[in-house]
Amino acid sequence: MQESLEGLGEFGFISRIRARLSQGPGVVLGPGDDAALLRLDPRMLALFTVDAMVEGVHFDLALSSAADVGWKLLVASVSDAAAMGGRPLFAVASVGAPAGTDLAVAEGFLEGLAEAAETYGVSVVGGDVVRAPVLTASLSLIGEVAEDAVLRRSGARTGDALVVVGGLGAAAAGLELLRSATSGGEGARRLLAEEASLASAHRRPRGLVSEGGRLAGLGVRCAIDVSDGLAADAGHICEESGVGVVVEASRVPLAAGVERAGALLHTDPLRLALAGGEDFALAAAVPQGLVEQVVEAFESEALAPIAVCGRFTLPGQGRWLALPDGSRRPLEGGWDHFASGSGRP
């Protein structure tokens, strides 16, 4: 008989969690009390962020393993820390699951979370395990950032270059290919075998912590992580900074394989990049005087690929996508959790 969460019980499962999670420096008291106790570096600001994921909305256990979900939950917050120029340190997670949840699912989730925590040097110091109708998870993360080297959404100025670190469209392409492959798509299966990075971009995204820190170190003061798609996330910078933007369609950095995925899926690869989201790339506003230096540093230091793909404009000038034929259209597409017709995954 398969073991379930119900069989093990809340406190049994919590014991397994405590045994699996290792605690790094700064943790004065880890899981098991009413709260964890932490020692933070007094020279730094603390950063604080939260992300939630819900089965059937953010993930589908037919396409991702429970371990993938645990991994991605942590990386979503790690990416937020990266987008502030900061370093992730401590996390707490709350997990909701049906009583009959297969223990392998619960332990897989824990394993993926623990692997991501080890990869990014995060101590998971506490949590809450509750009953819920579907698998739901929320993770909050504390990090640190130097006060004079923060990347804010509000830091873009008219004339700054729009720079993207990392490739775009891979997570969305991977998700659509996984769906197509699951429903019998032979071409999708072949492409996924060749371009394993596409499935992996959806299942096991990376957080660009070194890259965020390097941008801040080079004097950049504005970034966001691309979680809703470049169109929406560049839009968030525009809102918070009070500027407009022009994105050059031909210079948007598509991740490897996205072009072929687009052809196979009969969709514009640019749509995957602009509206797909969950790539956890970084979009930054870089003052023109810094662009060359930033690009050179990234290219010489084996960091993620960097691309200049637009510029921020005067506030009244709106948000546009400039096409290779010289025309332009409104920069659109993104993810609104409550909008009609939206349907991720």
Place this chain on the structure above:
Amino acid sequence: MQESLEGLGEFGFISRIRARLSQGPGVVLGPGDDAALLRLDPRMLALFTVDAMVEGVHFDLALSSAADVGWKLLVASVSDAAAMGGRPLFAVASVGAPAGTDLAVAEGFLEGLAEAAETYGVSVVGGDVVRAPVLTASLSLIGEVAEDAVLRRSGARTGDALVVVGGLGAAAAGLELLRSATSGGEGARRLLAEEASLASAHRRPRGLVSEGGRLAGLGVRCAIDVSDGLAADAGHICEESGVGVVVEASRVPLAAGVERAGALLHTDPLRLALAGGEDFALAAAVPQGLVEQVVEAFESEALAPIAVCGRFTLPGQGRWLALPDGSRRPLEGGWDHFASGSGRP
């Protein structure tokens, strides 16, 4: 037509959230970026805790308003801070809701959360709003505590008195009366009118922040908040401290009205206190040499009522409830989220 979350959209709702929440000292950057930025007191340890609530498991919108749910979500974490001897400071919340959620429910939740945040001096600095099959919410809280004045679950020693601050059983009595009143219980309705504190204990619990701090200030080093019922929570102290416990049934402090509620509900009021949970009272282990001083301080300073109701024993001696007739029975009853037959609310 009633306005729904779907109509307003994720970003529209987030704007309303940002407008409603006020930011206190220490908040360098509030909601709206990839992460909030905080300045913490370098002389203090940071405390970090999380609590989650799920519709149909932790609350029933027929018995509590959405504002009650928002209030209670924050107070659950405030109570964790109190149980460490600390002060709550900053919170982030993730909220999951169906797309068709009545906007009044979403705004009610926000209002209750904001009221609790103001009451306890907590700045809500960020959040995540997602789609989910039922209303779900998770809140993480950062607080501070002096390193030499921490209340830990592991701090009980053999011989210490078991002390309870606050009354027990009111939240459980309130919940059972609300259920009975809703299903037509005339007596329950009358008692709730007289003892509004019982419904309120379920809907709008209080966190004993001053009391936790005072215990720590008086030299106490062990406490827990009573969220699972005194039997389970005293048990948690026993596990973490490696001791046994004897609870004196006749000295367990029942909250006002709990005795009459028990009679009306045909249940032992002591069961409500031992197994009911969610009272957010504090259970502490107080060294015998401090008991008198602690009790006197609490009685003279208009803090919550305090009661000595048991003592911690040698580890091998187990966990017992001593009855007035001189007999004893195993200390049992509490809340396991995945156990068969459990059913809160």
